[in-house]
Amino acid sequence: MVLCPVIGKLQHKHVVLASASPRRQEILSNAGLRFEVVPSRFKEKLRKASFATPYAYAMETAKQKALEVASRMHQKDLRAPDVVIGADTIVVVGAVILEKPVDKQDAYRMLSRLNGKEHSVFTGVAIVHCCSKDGRLDTEVSEFYEETTVKFSELSEELLWEYINSGEPMDKAGGYGIQAQGGMLVEYVHGDFLNVVGFPLNHFCKELARLYYPPRPEDLHRVRHASIPAVDTFENLSDMEAGGSDPGQSAEGGRGGQQADGDRSQAPGAPDAALNGADGRPPLPAGLLELMDGFKASKVLFTACKLKLFDMLKDQGPLKAVDIARKLNACAGGTEWLLDVCVALGLLEKTHRGYSNTEVATLHLASDGEHSLQGLAEYNDAHVWGVFTRLGPAVQEGADQTRGALGVMEEEGHLSQSREMTLQFMRAMHSLSKLTAHHVATAFDLSRFTSACDLGGCTGILARELAQEYPRLQVTVFDLPEVTELSGGFQRGGRQTERIRFVPGDFFKDNLPEADLYVLSRILQDWPDDKLHKLLSRISSSCKPGGGLLVAEAAAEEKERASRRPRLRALSAGQPRSPDEHRWLLQRHGFQDVRVARAGDLLHVVLGTRAVP
C-alpha cells in the first residue's frame, strides 16, 4: 500500500538508499518505497569546525554519502540509478557533535554528556537525482535537515554501564537507540521521533512533494503546503499535471490548512474542513474570527493576572465565585463572567466545588513559581498593550522604521520613568529569561572561561545559570544603576550567588568590567545599527585576544522570521537578525571562529573568539 502518493512518484524509478542503517531501510520500506540498498563508502571525516552549524555538517555528510554511491554505480555500469538517498544522523549537546561511539568508553563519555540534559538530534538528508549523459554523470541534489529535541532522565552509572554492556549503543548516533532499550533513558521528545531513529520520513515526503508537485505560479497564492498535502489534494494536483481541473480550490479545502510559514496554528483564512460547504457558500473563516477576538483573550488573561486570581486559587482553590468576588473585593456578577471566560480559555477548571487553576496556570501564571510568566503578562498589559494601540497612526505617519512600524522598542525609555515601571520591565525580563537562560548557558561549552560579564544582565538570571553550569566562573552583571539597585529583590540564595556581582553602569558610556567572556543576551535586537556597532566596538576593545563574545538573540532563521511571534514582536522591536547576520557582525568587530547554535525553541546563540588585533 502506498499511503502517501508522493512515494508512488518514485515507484517506477530506480531508487537507491545509500545507507547501511537497518533503521533507515525499515522506515522507508514501511512507507511503501521500493529501493535497492547500496551502503556508502564515504568516510565520515568532514571537518566539523568548518561548518557554520551542526546541521550543515549533517547535510553535507548525507550528500557526500549519496554522491559516492551515485558515482560508484555510474562508474561500474556506466548507468546511474534515477535517485540516490543519503542520510546522516548526529546528536548535538551544547556545542559538541556526537556520532556513533567507537568503543564502550566512548559510548560512556557520550551517554554521560547526555545524562539529565536536553540535546538535539539532527538528520541531514540528501536526495540526489542522477542522469547519465554521454557517459558523464549529472546530478541534482536537494537537501534538508530535521531537528528533534530529546531529554534524558538523570541516570545512574550502573544503569549507563548496563545499557552499554547490552551492546545497543555501538551503531547509534549519540550512543543510544530510542526505538529500543534506549527509549527507557528518555524523558521526553519534541519533534519527529523517526528523525531520532535515523530518517525524518514526514519531512522527506514534504520534500518529495515540493520536488514533484511544484505549484504553478498562479496557484502560489492559494496552495500553501506546510504539511504533506492530503491524498485528495495530490490527486487533484496530478490531474493538473495531466491538464485536469483547477486544483487550487480543492487544495484549499483539503487538510493542508497550515500556514507555509511554519506556524502550527490554522491560517486565518483557512476553512475548517468539516464546514467546507458543498453548496458554493464560502466556508466559515474560523481562524479569522479567532484573530478578531485575540485581543479580548489577552485582556482577560492580563486582568486575571493583575487581580492575582491565579495566586489565590493556587493557595486556596477550589473556591466558589462568590467567595472569590469577596476576596477580590469585586462585583460577584463581573467576577463570575471573568472566571467563566478563564475556564473557556483553559486557564481555570470548574467543578461542583468551585474554580481552580489548570496546571498551566499554576505553573506559569501564579506569581511565585519558578516558571512564572506573571511579570511578562503584567508588562504587556501595562505597556505593550498601549504601544500597539498606536499601530494605525504609526503605519500611516511612518515612525522610525529601523525599530519596527511602531518606532519604539517595547523596553525603551521606561527605565528612567518610574521605579514601578523599571520594576515591571525587570519582572518581564526575569520571566522571559527564566525560560531561556539554561539553553543560552549550555548552547556551547564555556568551561574555558574563568570570568564573564553579562552586559544588560538585568536581574542576573543568566548569570546565575552560568555560575551554576561552570563552577570556576565568576560572573559580573553590568546594567544601569536604576536596574542594579533593584536587582536584589530578585535574588535567591545558593552557593553560586557568591560568584556573581552586580556592577552599575551604562554600556554605551562607562568602562566595561574586565572579563574573559562578554555576554549579550537579547540586547542587540533592541538597538538600531549605529548603536549596535558602537556597542560591539566597545566590547571588542575591552575583550582580550582569546576572550569570547556570546550573543543570544531571538531565533530568526528564514523560515522563522516569517512566523507569527517574531513578526508581531518586529512591529515594536524591529526585524530580528538572522544567525548569519550575527556571525558577520561579530567577524566585522574582530571576532573569529564564530559558531552558531540553537538555544531551545526561542533563541539562537553565537560565540566568537577575539582575534589578535
Ligand SMILES: O=c1[nH]cc([C@@H]2O[C@H](COP(=O)(O)OP(=O)(O)OP(=O)(O)O)[C@@H](O)[C@H]2O)c(=O)[nH]1
Ligand atoms: O535513537 C537512535 N539514534 C540513532 C540511530 C542510528 O544511528 C545511526 C546514525 O549513524 P549514521 O547517520 O552515520 O548512519 P549509519 O548507521 O552509519 O549508516 P550509513 O550507511 O547511512 O552511514 C543510524 O543508523 C541510525 O539509525 C538509531 O538507530 N536510534
